[in-house]
Amino acid sequence: MASEILDRYQALSSSSDRSNVTSVLNSIILAPPTTFNSTSRGDLIRLILEDLKSFGKGRLAGPGSATISTNAAKALLAVKTLGRDPSGSEVIAQVQNMTALLDFQSSLKDYPDAANEAIRCIANALLLVESARARFLSTDVNGPDVCVPLLDKASTPDQIFIISRVLFLACASGSHRIQHLVENKFNGRYLVDIITAKVDSLVIPAQTAAPMAREAMTDILKLAFYLLVHYPKLVETEPQVERKEGDGKVMGDFWNSRLDGFLGASIKVFLALSPMSPCPLAAPLTHAIHALISIPVSPALKPVWFPQPPSGRNSTSSSPKSSTPKRSSSVSSSRSASPARGSASPKPSTLERAISVLTRKSLSRPSSPTNPMIVVDKALELLDITLVRYFPGTIEVDDASVKQKVKEDGQDSLDDMVPPLAVLLSRLCIGDEGARARVRQFIAPDDLDRSSPLEKREDLLGRCLRLLGSVYHPRLKDAIGEMLFAMCDSNASTLSGLLGYGNVAGFLFNKGILSAPAASESTAPTTTATGEAINPITGTTQKPKSELPEMTDEEKEREMEKLLVLFDRLEKTGALPKDQNPIRKAIQEGKLPTS
Numbered sequence: 001m002a003s004e005i006l007d008r009y010q011a012l013s014s015s016s017d018r019s020n021v022t023s024v025l026n027s028i029i030l031a032p033p034t035t036f037n038s039t040s041r042g043d044l045i046r047l048i049l050e051d052l053k054s055f056g057k058g059r060l061a062g063p064g065s066a067t068i069s070t071n072a073a074k075a076l077l078a079v080k081t082l083g084r085d086p087s088g089s090e091v092i093a094q095v096q097n098m099t100a101l102l103d104f105q106s107s108l109k110d111y112p113d114a115a116n117e118a119i120r121c122i123a124n125a126l127l128l129v130e131s132a133r134a135r136f137l138s139t140d141v142n143g144p145d146v147c148v149p150l151l152d153k154a155s156t157p158d159q160i161f162i163i164s165r166v167l168f169l170a171c172a173s174g175s176h177r178i179q180h181l182v183e184n185k186f187n188g189r190y191l192v193d194i195i196t197a198k199v200d201s202l203v204i205p206a207q208t209a210a211p212m213a214r215e216a217m218t219d220i221l222k223l224a225f226y227l228l229v230h231y232p233k234l235v236e237t238e239p240q241v242e243r244k245e246g247d248g249k250v251m252g253d254f255w256n257s258r259l260d261g262f263l264g265a266s267i268k269v270f271l272a273l274s275p276m277s278p279c280p281l282a283a284p285l286t287h288a289i290h291a292l293i294s295i296p297v298s299p300a301l302k303p304v305w306f307p308q309p310p311s312g313r314n315s316t317s318s319s320p321k322s323s324t325p326k327r328s329s330s331v332s333s334s335r336s337a338s339p340a341r342g343s344a345s346p347k348p349s350t351l352e353r354a355i356s357v358l359t360r361k362s363l364s365r366p367s368s369p370t371n372p373m374i375v376v377d378k379a380l381e382l383l384d385i386t387l388v389r390y391f392p393g394t395i396e397v398d399d400a401s402v403k404q405k406v407k408e409d410g411q412d413s414l415d416d417m418v419p420p421l422a423v424l425l426s427r428l429c430i431g432d433e434g435a436r437a438r439v440r441q442f443i444a445p446d447d448l449d450r451s452s453p454l455e456k457r458e459d460l461l462g463r464c465l466r467l468l469g470s471v472y473h474p475r476l477k478d479a480i481g482e483m484l485f486a487m488c489d490s491n492a493s494t495l496s497g498l499l500g501y502g503n504v505a506g507f508l509f510n511k512g513i514l515s516a517p518a519a520s521e522s523t524a525p526t527t528t529a530t531g532e533a534i535n536p537i538t539g540t541t542q543k544p545k546s547e548l549p550e551m552t553d554e555e556k557e558r559e560m561e562k563l564l565v566l567f568d569r570l571e572k573t574g575a576l577p578k579d580q581n582p583i584r585k586a587i588q589e590g591k592l593p594t595s
Contacts, residue, residue: 002040005031009047012059021060021071028078038087045082045091048075049100072108076117083124092125093132095140102146112159119147119162126169133173136166143170144177148186152194157205160198161216168223171230179234182227182258192258195224196265203272206284214284217269221287224262228294232256255296263304266291271378279409280386281417289420292375297431306372306432376438379425380460386418387463394458398472419479426479429486439487444498447529450541455503465503469569481507488524493517497524500539502566506573 008024028044036044051060052075060071082088091097104118122143125132136143144167151163171178181191198220205213232254269288276282281289297305371377390402402414411417428435443461455465464484470477484504488495492513495504501516508517519526519536527533532541551559567583570576578584 001031002036005035006040006044009044009059014059016059018071022074025071025074025078029074029081033085036082036085036088038085041082041085041088042091045079045088045097048079049097051075052104053100072104072111072114073117076104076114076121080117080121080124083121083128086128089125089128089132092121093129093135095135098122098125098132098136098141098143102141102143105146105150116159116162119150119166123162123166123169126166130173133170134177136170137173137177144181145186148181148191148194151198152187152189154198157202157210157212157216160202161212161219164198164216164219164223168219168226171223171226178227178230182231190258192227192261195220196261199224199265199269203268206269207272207274217284218287221266221269221284221291224266225287225291225294228259228262228291231259255298257300259295260301260304262291263295263301266295267304267375271374275382275385278389279411279417280382280389281421286417286420289424293420293423293427297427297435302432305375305428306434307374308372309370373435373438376425376428376435379421379428380439380442383418383421383425384460386421387460390414391463391466394456394462394466397463397466397470403472414473415475419475422476422479422483426483426486429483430490436487436489439483440498443484443487446525450528450532450534450539452540454500454539461499465499468504468507469573471572478510481510485511491521491523493519493522494524497522497526497534497536498539500535500537502537502570503539505570505576509574 005024005027008027012021012024052072060075079092083092092101101118101122105115108114108118122136126136135141147163147166151160151167154160154163167181171181184190186194199217202213202217202220206217235256266288269284270292273285273288275285295301390405391397395401406412406414406417425439429439430436443464448461455462457465464480467473467477467480468484481504484499485492485495485507488498492508492511496508496517497519501508505516516536525534526536528541534540535542564583567576567581571578571581571584
């Protein structure tokens with residue numbers, strides 16, 4: 001079969017009937033993948049590329065521009081199809097063939113469908129042949145010198161998508177040519193400026209789900225992220241945090257001002273795109289988050305992170321008390337009376353309703369925000385509705401239904417999806433006092449109802465505290481812990497005082513804090529707004545001993561069960577060694593029943 005197709009193609013000439021040319025090319029395109037071996041596949045690719053080089057004279061020649069356009073596009077589609085097998089991509093990835101495919105951008109510039117197919121051939125080769133990536137960036141091919149100007153001129157999402165993918169895959173080689181990409185001008189423009197312009201042009205198409213717009217946004221943000229991560233490692237950079245001598249460069253801790261333009265573009269995408277349904281966090285929104293966590297919250301960039309309203313214009317106050325964003329409508333905040341006191345909890349609405357509210361907010365936000373904390377607010381809202389989706393009510397975070405729901409949503413794991421959002425909030429808290437207060441007021445506000453266990457709450461605080469004891473989501477657990485720590489001024493005493501030492505003991509133990517921090521170092525309140533004392537272990541209100549009623553045997557048994565659960569959780573998280581668990585000791589010594 002392969003030899004027959006090869007013979008039919010070789011028998012074509014410039015005088016062949018055009019329908020016969022089309023038929024042969026279609027037989028290559030539609031042939032099953034197993035039809036060709038590596039030899040016949042390579043021979044066909046070389047023959048077709050040679051014919052394309054002498055276009056208008058050989059097998060693919062034909063009368064009129066329409067015939068030229070059709071034959072060229074179909075011939076390159078045949079090359080792309082043959083290149084889907086690694087053996088075919090190995091041939092495409094040869095220097096002379098990649099150079100020829102790039103040259104077609106000029107010779108076929110009047111036939112955009114054909115020109116785009118040429119770039120797709122290269123994209124497949126870079127995906128399947130790792131060595132081709134550095135080769136594409138090398139001076140032998142000079143791929144960026146062709147593709148960056150093409151990206152600058154690209155006017156459709158489809159064009160932006162394929163060119164961005166080629167550049168991203170090439171950069172994944174880790175080549176030093178990344179420095180050339182960032183620092184050199186291409187037709188008078190820097191790559192950073194070109195990327196930010198294309199991101200801006202894709203915002204509205206992505207909002208309206210125009211064809212290929214979200215895919216294009218995803219791949220151009222991948223390219224931006226790769227430059228953000230690797231360029232600072234290659235050049236002189238300014239440290240953004242205090243570091244010990246000899247420490248390596250960590251993402252976001254070093255910065256070069258050449259990349260400044262990426263911040264505004266990434267924020268614009270982050271604010272403009274609404275969460276998806278059923279999974280709130282999906283591309284390209286997730287890629288905007290990845291870009292943001294690689295950019296420092298430094299004094300020079302704070303005006304972009306926290307945009308101030310124009311002078312004289314009415315603006316939303318940035319005071320955390322007066323303008324803290326509202327929690328998702330699908331979550332009961334339990335600020336007033338708690339279920340323990342017999343009051344009815346508000347019935348949670350559906351996730352779709354929460355997403356609908358957030359969608360309207362995203363689409364209605366002005367291009368010049370009047371709320372300096374708008375990025376913080378959006379991040380908090382996203383985290384809230386995402387955790388509502390996967391941990392509804394007071395479900396245990398390691399319940400089997402959680403993994404099943406993640407799988408149904410087409411995601412790999414919560415450990416891959418959610419931590420970057422928590423990391424973004426941590427960086428904002430560490431970098432800005434106002435952001436820190438904003439996050440703290442959202443998660444644990446001053447008027448927080450502390451009459452019932454904090455870890456049992458049906459809101460963001462309760463879900464975060466339950467995640468601190470997770471076994472199946474280790475990265476998410478750590479990211480949430482660091483976010484809570486950052487919102488508490490990175491102070492263990494404040495964290496313990498605000499949320500109760502029992503809830504955060506495991507996290508603090510893993511940070512090397514092996515005992516309860518001194519209360520004197522805490523800035524957390526010791527009483528509620530109504531003057532009730534806060535228990536430093538549970539974070540809930542406690543009555544004076546004189547007011548405590550005599551406990552019945554049934555109540556004592558319930559309290560004992562709570563202690564069993566608490567010490568068991570501390571033991572599982574590693575905060576308490578097995579041989580130091582007082583409940584386990586008492587059972588072993590026969591002082592407590594085993595069941």
